[in-house]
Amino acid sequence: MITARLREEATEIWEKIFKHDFVAQLYEGTLPLDKFKFYILQDFNYLVGLSRALAVIASKAEYPLMAEILELARAEITTEMKNYEDLLNKLGFTLKDAIKVEPTLVNSAYMDFMLSTAYRGSVVEGLTALLPCFWSYAEIAEYHREKLERNPVKIYREWGEVYLSEEYLKLVKRLREIIDSQGGEYEKLKRIFITGSKFELAFWDMAWRGGDVF
Numbered sequence: 001m002i003t004a005r006l007r008e009e010a011t012e013i014w015e016k017i018f019k020h021d022f023v024a025q026l027y028e029g030t031l032p033l034d035k036f037k038f039y040i041l042q043d044f045n046y047l048v049g050l051s052r053a054l055a056v057i058a059s060k061a062e063y064p065l066m067a068e069i070l071e072l073a074r075a076e077i078t079t080e081m082k083n084y085e086d087l088l089n090k091l092g093f094t095l096k097d098a099i100k101v102e103p104t105l106v107n108s109a110y111m112d113f114m115l116s117t118a119y120r121g122s123v124v125e126g127l128t129a130l131l132p133c134f135w136s137y138a139e140i141a142e143y144h145r146e147k148l149e150r151n152p153v154k155i156y157r158e159w160g161e162v163y164l165s166e167e168y169l170k171l172v173k174r175l176r177e178i179i180d181s182q183g184g185e186y187e188k189l190k191r192i193f194i195t196g197s198k199f200e201l202a203f204w205d206m207a208w209r210g211g212d213v214f
Contacts (some may be wrong), residue, residue: 018139
């Protein structure tokens, strides 16, 4: 299984993600709310970039895979983004507030990586660039499941529970199945997956710092 091999290659990076201060404090409920607010505003903009990448990837796929990827993109816009709009409101922000936010350099670079891979690469390469985001969130939630159950902060608990839901886990499973069935040049997919994993770690670092290092 290609995705299982890719995941094993990225173990060291993912272990750092699981134990990252931002992630650990978010799941145990001790993360300062201001840090979470900053993260949500950046992540909202990232999800817009991810949806664009999905649309580009879908344009390259043959039917019926094209329709399936387009449905995933639609779900990101209508369901995931709607959930984020509700979350923004709970945090005291409007949709306009989120749209006005300037993406950090890390966020911009991550979105550019996804989009450039989607435009220049094959369908499987484009999906592999996105997979670390989808998959790592599911593993993070499982890794910190017990902390989440005891989390005293309702908004953190509700946010984390999404990534343990049956619907979300089915999505991750299906993405892996598509990549495994499509195949591709392994070394190239490995470089893409490792880069995406590094961007995930960098994103958590950026959220913890509250911005770029410059």
